[in-house]
Amino acid sequence: xxxxxxxxxxxxxxxxxxxxxxxxxxxxxxxxxxxxxxxxxxxxxxxxxxxxxxxxxxxxxxxxxxxxxxxxxxxxxxxxxxxxxxxxxxxxxxxxxxxxxxxxxxxxxxxxxxxxxxxxxxxxxxxxxxxxxxxxxxxxxxxxxxxxxxxxxxxxxxxxxxxxxxxxxxxxxxxxxxxxxxxxxxxxxxxxxxxxxxxxxxxxxxxxxxxxxxxxxxxxxxxxxxxxxxxxxxxxxxxxxxxxxxxxxxxxxxxxxxxxxxxxxxxxxxxxxxxxxxxxxxxxxxxxxxxxxxxxxxxxxxxxxxxxxxxxxxxxxxxxxxxxxxxxxxxxxxxxxxxxxxxxxxxxxxxxxxxxxxxxxxxxxxxxxxxxxxxxxxxxxxxxxxxxxxxxxxxxxxxxxxxxxxxxxxxxxxxx
Ligand code: ASP
Ligand code: MG
Numbered sequence: 001x002x003x004x005x006x007x008x009x010x011x012x013x014x015x016x017x018x019x020x021x022x023x024x025x026x027x028x029x030x031x032x033x034x035x036x037x038x039x040x041x042x043x044x045x046x047x048x049x050x051x052x053x054x055x056x057x058x059x060x061x062x063x064x065x066x067x068x069x070x071x072x073x074x075x076x077x078x079x080x081x082x083x084x085x086x087x088x089x090x091x092x093x094x095x096x097x098x099x100x101x102x103x104x105x106x107x108x109x110x111x112x113x114x115x116x117x118x119x120x121x122x123x124x125x126x127x128x129x130x131x132x133x134x135x136x137x138x139x140x141x142x143x144x145x146x147x148x149x150x151x152x153x154x155x156x157x158x159x160x161x162x163x164x165x166x167x168x169x170x171x172x173x174x175x176x177x178x179x180x181x182x183x184x185x186x187x188x189x190x191x192x193x194x195x196x197x198x199x200x201x202x203x204x205x206x207x208x209x210x211x212x213x214x215x216x217x218x219x220x221x222x223x224x225x226x227x228x229x230x231x232x233x234x235x236x237x238x239x240x241x242x243x244x245x246x247x248x249x250x251x252x253x254x255x256x257x258x259x260x261x262x263x264x265x266x267x268x269x270x271x272x273x274x275x276x277x278x279x280x281x282x283x284x285x286x287x288x289x290x291x292x293x294x295x296x297x298x299x300x301x302x303x304x305x306x307x308x309x310x311x312x313x314x315x316x317x318x319x320x321x322x323x324x325x326x327x328x329x330x331x332x333x334x335x336x337x338x339x340x341x342x343x344x345x346x347x348x349x350x351x352x353x354x355x356x357x358x359x360x361x362x363x364x365x366x367x368x369x370x371x372x373x374x375x376x377x378x379x380x381x382x383x384x385x386x387x388x389x390x391x392x393x394x395x396x397x398x399x400x401x402x403x404x405x406x407x408x409x410x411x412x413x414x415x416x
Pocket of ligand 2: 009010041152
């Protein structure tokens with residue numbers, strides 16, 4: 001018998017009416033002859049509400065063991081309500097908290113990582129004919145303390161359960177009907193992708209496409225759990241995230257991703273000698289500032305320029321660190337620009353095709369969009385541009401790479 005893990009996010013269980021709709025979907029899937037595990041988030045807004053209560057008492061950044069005891073209650077509400085709704089329909093269902101299912105984590109409260117899941121209890125409950133309704137986002141450490149997995153952690157719970165129980169598919173139900181070629185709010189011709197690879201999805205997730213928690217995608221890739229993103233509200237096949245198959249015959253580019261949350265920092269005229277890059281970046285990382293792109297120029301006259309990007313929230317902090325560094329290095333002018341964005345094309349197909357980069361750069365140049373930085377990996381090319389050109393850049397690349405056309409059509413055009 002096939003085993004399917006379904007996960008429903010906060011908006012999908014945000015009201016009693018929506019919980020009833022979820023119960024209909026779950027019961028229908030069970031009637032088709034599948035064993036079903038359902039992972040749910042807290043009702044939308046609930047985790048934020050609980051956080052705010054804790055902040056009122058502990059100050060702005062509540063944390064620690066008791067916060068986990070508090071936050072885990074949000075999911076405990078939805079597992080009980082959904083189980084009741086299933087039982088009302090004549091569907092055998094049983095709720096389970098993370099601890100009751102032995103979802104063992106480390107003891108890092110508020111951002112715990114799952115270490116082990118003993119699937120025996122889950123299997124027994126399923127084999128007895130139940131739909132098992134599991135609280136997402138939580139587990140228990142080896143001393144019995146309740147832990148939570150970090151915001152958005154229910155995706156990870158679902159994937160981890162699917163891996164532990166060797167499920168045939170892990171379905172993430174959300175308020176969008178799949179992964180798109182780009183953000184449809186910017187490009188109305190964006191299309192839902194039928195399939196995408198784990199690698200591509202990871203690039204897209206880290207590039208700011210917030211459909212799935214990145215950790216969940218990593219986990220699914222590591223344990224080879226087929227992952228499907230679909231809508232809670234509309235019927236449809238969604239997007240399947242899997243390993244690359246030869247038969248996928250992808251055209252070069254799968255999607256255009258972007259990230260508005262970046263800022264650029266430059267230091268000009270630093271000595272071109274060994275150790276300088278480390279001297280610039282070590283104090284940055286010592287301040288826990290994450291660096292994304294890094295570019296150093298070819299030196300001239302014994303000096304060189306060094307540019308990198310950080311999260312926009314870290315821009316001012318990074319500037320201060322650089323001021324110190326310049327003093328130590330005994331030279332250099334600092335510049336920064338918080339109004340930049342990263343725009344990327346992503347696709348496993350570009351591995352084997354030259355000419356993609358020049359097509360991208362030409363398209364941007366034709367629109368008079370200046371490229372400030374470039375970085376590449378095997379399956380993506382990213383450029384930094386001014387924020388005001390983001391929408392134009394996205395639409396231009398979407399059109400040039402014909403992402404509005406179905407893959408089959410594009411393949412035909414490419415081989416013609
Ligand atoms: N309820 C938690 C949150 O809002 C976990 C989740 O929804 O995945 O972050
Ligand atoms: Mg979520």
